[in-house]
Amino acid sequence: MADGSTTQPRMKIGVVGAGFGRGLAAAAARTGNDVCVFTRRELAPVEGADGSPLTLSTTSNYDAVGGCDLVFLAVPSEYTQPVMRELGEYLDGRHLVVHVSRGLVGDELDTVCEVIKRETSVRRVGALAGPLASSVLVDGNPGGAIVGTDFPEVAEAVREAIGSERLRIYETDDRVGVEVGSALTGMLLFALGYAQGIGFGPSTVGVLASRGVSEVARIAELLGGRDETLSGLACLGDLVSAVAGDARPEMELGRSMAQGLSREDALAKVGTHVESTAVAKRICRYAERMNVELPITNAITRVLEGQLSSAEAVKQLMGRRVNRE
Amino acid sequence: LPSPKLLLRRRLQIPQFRKTPISPDDPRIFDFNAERELIIGEVVSRVFHGYAEAGVALDYILNETAHHEARRLESQKDEETGARLDGWQKILRKVSKMSEAERVEALRGIIERYTRDVAGNFDPRVYRFSKSIVPPFVGATMRPRSLTKMITEPGTAELTRVLRSDGDPNLARSLVQAGTVVFVPTHSSNLDSLAVGEQLVRENLPPAVYGAGKNLFSNPIVSFFMHNLGAYRVDRRIRAPLYKQVLKTYAAVMLERGYHMLFFPGGTRSRSNMIDSRLKLGLAGTAVEAYARSLIRGRPRRIFFVPITINYELVLEAETLVADFLKDQGKARYIIEDDEFSRLDRWYSFFTSLASHEGACVVRFGEALDPFGNPVDAAGRSLAPNGREIDPASYILQRGQPRLDPRRDAGYTRELGRRLAESYRRETVVMTTQLVAHVLFRRLVEVTPGQDLFARMRRRGEAGYSRAQMLEQIGATRDRLLRLVREGEVQVSSTLRTESPEQTLERAMQALKYHGRPVINLEDGQVTAEDPALLFYYQNRLVPWADRLAAPEQMAAAREIHAMEGSG
Numbered sequence: 001m002a003d004g005s006t007t008q009p010r011m012k013i014g015v016v017g018a019g020f021g022r023g024l025a026a027a028a029a030r031t032g033n034d035v036c037v038f039t040r041r042e043l044a045p046v047e048g049a050d051g052s053p054l055t056l057s058t059t060s061n062y063d064a065v066g067g068c069d070l071v072f073l074a075v076p077s078e079y080t081q082p083v084m085r086e087l088g089e090y091l092d093g094r095h096l097v098v099h100v101s102r103g104l105v106g107d108e109l110d111t112v113c114e115v116i117k118r119e120t121s122v123r124r125v126g127a128l129a130g131p132l133a134s135s136v137l138v139d140g141n142p143g144g145a146i147v148g149t150d151f152p153e154v155a156e157a158v159r160e161a162i163g164s165e166r167l168r169i170y171e172t173d174d175r176v177g178v179e180v181g182s183a184l185t186g187m188l189l190f191a192l193g194y195a196q197g198i199g200f201g202p203s204t205v206g207v208l209a210s211r212g213v214s215e216v217a218r219i220a221e222l223l224g225g226r227d228e229t230l231s232g233l234a235c236l237g238d239l240v241s242a243v244a245g246d247a248r249p250e251m252e253l254g255r256s257m258a259q260g261l262s263r264e265d266a267l268a269k270v271g272t273h274v275e276s277t278a279v280a281k282r283i284c285r286y287a288e289r290m291n292v293e294l295p296i297t298n299a300i301t302r303v304l305e306g307q308l309s310s311a312e313a314v315k316q317l318m319g320r321r322v323n324r325e
Numbered sequence: 326l327p328s329p330k331l332l333l334r335r336r337l338q339i340p341q342f343r344k345t346p347i348s349p350d351d352p353r354i355f356d357f358n359a360e361r362e363l364i365i366g367e368v369v370s371r372v373f374h375g376y377a378e379a380g381v382a383l384d385y386i387l388n389e390t391a392h393h394e395a396r397r398l399e400s401q402k403d404e405e406t407g408a409r410l411d412g413w414q415k416i417l418r419k420v421s422k423m424s425e426a427e428r429v430e431a432l433r434g435i436i437e438r439y440t441r442d443v444a445g446n447f448d449p450r451v452y453r454f455s456k457s458i459v460p461p462f463v464g465a466t467m468r469p470r471s472l473t474k475m476i477t478e479p480g481t482a483e484l485t486r487v488l489r490s491d492g493d494p495n496l497a498r499s500l501v502q503a504g505t506v507v508f509v510p511t512h513s514s515n516l517d518s519l520a521v522g523e524q525l526v527r528e529n530l531p532p533a534v535y536g537a538g539k540n541l542f543s544n545p546i547v548s549f550f551m552h553n554l555g556a557y558r559v560d561r562r563i564r565a566p567l568y569k570q571v572l573k574t575y576a577a578v579m580l581e582r583g584y585h586m587l588f589f590p591g592g593t594r595s596r597s598n599m600i601d602s603r604l605k606l607g608l609a610g611t612a613v614e615a616y617a618r619s620l621i622r623g624r625p626r627r628i629f630f631v632p633i634t635i636n637y638e639l640v641l642e643a644e645t646l647v648a649d650f651l652k653d654q655g656k657a658r659y660i661i662e663d664d665e666f667s668r669l670d671r672w673y674s675f676f677t678s679l680a681s682h683e684g685a686c687v688v689r690f691g692e693a694l695d696p697f698g699n700p701v702d703a704a705g706r707s708l709a710p711n712g713r714e715i716d717p718a719s720y721i722l723q724r725g726q727p728r729l730d731p732r733r734d735a736g737y738t739r740e741l742g743r744r745l746a747e748s749y750r751r752e753t754v755v756m757t758t759q760l761v762a763h764v765l766f767r768r769l770v771e772v773t774p775g776q777d778l779f780a781r782m783r784r785r786g787e788a789g790y791s792r793a794q795m796l797e798q799i800g801a802t803r804d805r806l807l808r809l810v811r812e813g814e815v816q817v818s819s820t821l822r823t824e825s826p827e828q829t830l831e832r833a834m835q836a837l838k839y840h841g842r843p844v845i846n847l848e849d850g851q852v853t854a855e856d857p858a859l860l861f862y863y864q865n866r867l868v869p870w871a872d873r874l875a876a877p878e879q880m881a882a883a884r885e886i887h888a889m890e891g892s893g
Binding site for chain 2: 011069085088089092093094117118119120121123124149150151152153288289290291292
């Protein structure tokens with residue numbers, strides 16, 4: 001129920017990080033927004049709405065980002081703190097900041113939004129998550145995503161920035177649920193890849209996926225989110241998209257380790273940053289402190305640490321007493 | 326003739342024969358009575374137009390309100406039922422046949438009646454009187470024989486010793502000059518409002534307007550002061566959304582007019598004695614709106630929140646509160662009217678137990694926040710995490726324009742709530758009884774692994790230590806606590822910090838005698854947990870740090886306790 005005039009000036013959009021950020025910048029530029037990408041390298045042009053090449057403007061100064069209304073933060077979660085500490089100098093209460101990181105920070109499992117709020121004076125934050133592959137953003141293939149935020153205007157701004165007839169942006173006020181789902185879907189994908197790698201069929205994948213989502217929902221609740229959010233785009237939707245063939249490095253990592261590669265070798269083979277598997281061990285430690293049982297996360301951690309062979313992992317998970325779903 | 330009970334609930338006011346002189350240096354609230362009618366008018370108009378602008382049909386509001394009220398009065402069955410039930414039933418029967426003009430008149434009438442019931446009264450004479458008399462008066466309940474001395478020599482009361490101030494009240498003193506201050510204390514006891522009120526006087530802070538539950542008026546002494554010191558009345562039995570809207574609007578109008586306020590974000594008293602974490606921030610939410618309106622009008626007036634923790638060695642109503650917490654969910658009472666607070670004999674016993682205990686109640690002032698959760702300095706400037714000054718107006722700008730937006734403000738208020746909850750943890754002052762209770766309760770959990778709370782409540786006299794072991798545990802647990810204090814995670818009372826484990830145990834046992842039933846037993850060199858419910862209650866203040874207060878071999882028990890966080 002905002003009052004005042006309905007015509008609003010065009011939004012200025014800043015994007016920090018040029019990996020996944022390039023896709024966000026492309027989608028935002030294609031819808032006619034004024035976009036600026038913070039990066040120290042040159043960006044290849046993207047395809048505009050009319051098919052012609054579109055050059056994205058870049059900057060290596062944070063003060064240029066401070067001049068934007070909406071800022072997308074597309075850096076790995078472990079860099080959130082240093083980046084926001086520096087960028088925070090140029091931000092205040094009028095900025096909207098939305099991140100796409102897939103991680104939880106530190107031993108207390110802070111969400112990236114919490115870190116942004118701790119390091120800056122920005123309050124209107126949100127997390128963009130779901131099956132949002134680069135192809136959807138860069139090439140304009142049909143797709144959807146979800147914004148978790150306490151502030152409706154943040155979701156509206158994201159919709160205005162990158163939403164279109166082909167890209168549906170949903171919203172929820174369960175920001176924590178979205179952030180936990182986004183951070184832990186990768187961990188479940190590792191488990192699914194691992195299960196496939198040791199030769200299990202679709203039935204096992206189905207059981208592991210659904211029990212995994214249910215476990216992630218418990219973690220989300222522990223951290224202040226709502227369990228139903230995990231059955232949506234932020235976790236289940238993302239998971240289905242990856243299993244359906246959206247090449248995600250976490251699954252490849254799982255398959256490679258199931259075939260006997262060490263974690264280091266498997267990571268080298270995947271050749272990209274895999275954020276969400278690093279969080280498994282910290283989740284286990286946190287859950288132990290909170291007296292909560294997480295069998296799947298526990299098994300994943302031990303496999304990743306090389307403490308559990310594939311046979312032992314199967315035995316540990318399948319040998320548990322069966323309860324009500 | 327009205328019953329004596331009803332008389333007590335009436336607004337007892339002293340007749341005013343001539344205008345009380347008010348000087349320009351007097352606090353803002355001294356103007357309240359002169360503005361009272363204006364405030365009521367503004368609240369009525371704003372609530373009414375709020376519905377009209379939102380396009381809500383008036384017959385819907387009338388129906389909803391009358392339905393809630395008729396249901397309440399039917400179950401209440403008291404004097405109010407006789408006086409009012411017919412009126413509400415009449416509205417229910419007639420609303421569909423009313424003309425629009427009649428609906429407008431009926432709704433405005435209801436809003437005005439609610440507002441008049443809520444709006445307080447401030448009598449500067451009672452305030453000046455209470456400044457010198459309240460402490461001795463309450464003190465007198467500790468030692469009735471010294472009552473004469475108290476009245477003839479104000480300021481010599483025991484309360485001076487029992488109550489202690491901590492934290493940074495100087496910041497609050499600066500902020501009342503720079504804008505409007507909202508004091509937000511934790512809530513354990515009905516004595517909280519007295520303790521904070523007294524502390525504001527001692528720290529030379531102006532009185533604050535606060536919403537007092539109607540049940541507080543059950544104590545005649547408190548009732549008199551509440552009626553005359555600006556308290557507005559909150560009847561928690563009224564569930565109609567219209568009434569809640571009146572309360573929120575009243576708070577917003579008072580804030581906009583620059584009245585300092587006080588309210589308890591915990592809502593009701595903490596039943597479990599865990600640190601308030603699930604905060605009800607409806608009234609805090611009005612601060613963003615009040616600030617935004619002042620900005621849109623071009624006369625920005627800043628608003629600051631000052632968190633306060635109230636820390637007791639003993640809680641007057643502990644037995645009733647914990648019993649209520651331990652009832653099956655759903656049976657717990659939202660409003661308790663017959664607890665220790667309404668019994669003067671328990672007041673006497675309570676203060677007697679604390680008479681020799683200096684600093685048995687510590688009121689600690691935390692760091693102030695703006696409505697968006699940013700820290701503020703003494704000049705009232707909002708600060709970013711790196712200490713840079715930021716403009717709070719930036720939070721209500723949308724594409725460069727200040728806007729009113731209740732959904733956005735709800736987001737800010739949630740964030741403020743999170744920051745207040747963090748502040749409450751950091752500013753909690755751990756008291757002697759709490760630490761001793763924690764050591765014994767942890768022992769109980771250790772010897773009953775995996776059992777549920779209710780099973781443990783039945784294990785009277787079963788868990789404990791030899792006296793020597795108990796002292797060792799107290800010493801070791803206190804040392805770990807002091808480490809957390811050094812890390813800035815929590816505070817500790819000066820007695821707990823300085824006394825030996827022997828003195829600590831002795832002090833706790835002495836204080837807990839107030840409860841009239843053995844809580845901790847010391848016999849034949851054995852210390853045992855006699856009353857698991859009260860031990861649970863007092864130790865609950867330490868739940869957030871349970872795992873960091875335990876030795877490695879106690880970790881399983883400590884984690885079970887730590888996992889209770891958020892359940893209170």
